[in-house]
Amino acid sequence: MAQMAIFDEELAEKVKSAIEEILRIDFRFAVKIGKGRPDWIMKDLDEDLYYIGILSRIGRPINAYMLMVIDFASADEMMNSLINDHIFNFDDFKQSAMQEFCNIAIGAFASEIGRKMGARIDYTIPLVAVDMPSALTDAITAIVSDCNTDQIEMNFLSELPPIKIKLIMFKDGDQDQPQT
Amino acid sequence: MDRPVLVVDDSAFMRKLICDTLLQGGIYPVIEAKDGEEAVAKFIEKLPSLVLMDINMPKKNGIDAAREILSIDPKSEVVMLTAIDQEWAKEEAKKIGVKHFIAKPFRREELFKTINTALLMRR
Numbered sequence: 001m002a003q004m005a006i007f008d009e010e011l012a013e014k015v016k017s018a019i020e021e022i023l024r025i026d027f028r029f030a031v032k033i034g035k036g037r038p039d040w041i042m043k044d045l046d047e048d049l050y051y052i053g054i055l056s057r058i059g060r061p062i063n064a065y066m067l068m069v070i071d072f073a074s075a076d077e078m079m080n081s082l083i084n085d086h087i088f089n090f091d092d093f094k095q096s097a098m099q100e101f102c103n104i105a106i107g108a109f110a111s112e113i114g115r116k117m118g119a120r121i122d123y124t125i126p127l128v129a130v131d132m133p134s135a136l137t138d139a140i141t142a143i144v145s146d147c148n149t150d151q152i153e154m155n156f157l158s159e160l161p162p163i164k165i166k167l168i169m170f171k172d173g174d175q176d177q178p179q180t
Numbered sequence: 181m182d183r184p185v186l187v188v189d190d191s192a193f194m195r196k197l198i199c200d201t202l203l204q205g206g207i208y209p210v211i212e213a214k215d216g217e218e219a220v221a222k223f224i225e226k227l228p229s230l231v232l233m234d235i236n237m238p239k240k241n242g243i244d245a246a247r248e249i250l251s252i253d254p255k256s257e258v259v260m261l262t263a264i265d266q267e268w269a270k271e272e273a274k275k276i277g278v279k280h281f282i283a284k285p286f287r288r289e290e291l292f293k294t295i296n297t298a299l300l301m302r303r
Contacts, residue, residue: 100193106263111264
């Protein structure tokens with residue numbers, strides 16, 4: 001798909017800058033582009049562990065879902081940086097912090113795509129869930145119409161403190177507009 | 181400052197971050213609203229000197245809320261403070277009379293500089 005050509009490392013670089021600015025921590029990143037079922041890209045996660053998943057839908061002309069996945073050890077380090085607290089008792093305020101973190105990361109992604117395409121890119125307010133990897137992608141598998149969907153996986157990693165943030169975009173051809 | 185600054189954001193975390201930053205910078209009193217609808221209601225009730233407005237919010241988005249606020253008081257100063265750092269958003273904001281736009285994640289210095297400029301313009 002020609003549209004996929006706009007997804008390059010520059011996009012991930014913009015997201016990295018936003019993440020670094022919020023957390024005040026240096027990150028490196030790796031980008032993988034592929035095709036498959038929405039759960040394909042989750043294979044490197046531990047099936048028996050719970051993760052924090054934050055989901056948003058990006059509207060036309062992209063038509064995709066963005067899923068941020070964070071393990072609890074990483075989320076604990078992030079919470080320390082964001083609000084000087086631990087992830088234990090993941091209450092509404094802490095969920096709000098993770099949601100806003102994701103909102104800013106997706107905002108950076110959408111803004112850069114918008115700049116490249118010269119288009120308005122809308123996205124929904126991110127939703128936070130805590131579940132196992134298969135359950136986190138079940139929701140997307142149920143709505144993404146194409147079983148062989150284009151996917152972009154961005155992994156952001158920091159050494160000190162150790163933080164892993166996975167941001168995945170799943171293309172969807174069917175729906176037109178994000179539902180808020 | 182007699183009249184408050186109104187901070188509008190659907191994220192409780194972001195509202196606290198902005199309010200704490202303002203208070204640390206000696207800018208108070210500060211009041212909060214969690215969506216565009218509440219923002220308009222609080223604006224009418226408290227007549228704030230300045231509004232810091234998110235865009236992507238439930239019920240009523242920040243552009244619509246700012247439009248309503250500026251129709252109530254065209255001399256109001258609204259600062260858009262949003263993760264939507266896109267041309268369309270800047271143009272829409274400008275079209276309705278918003279003169280200030282800050283992209284998240286914001287820097288304290290940028291926030292204070294913009295607030296000071298906005299408050300000077302209001303005088």
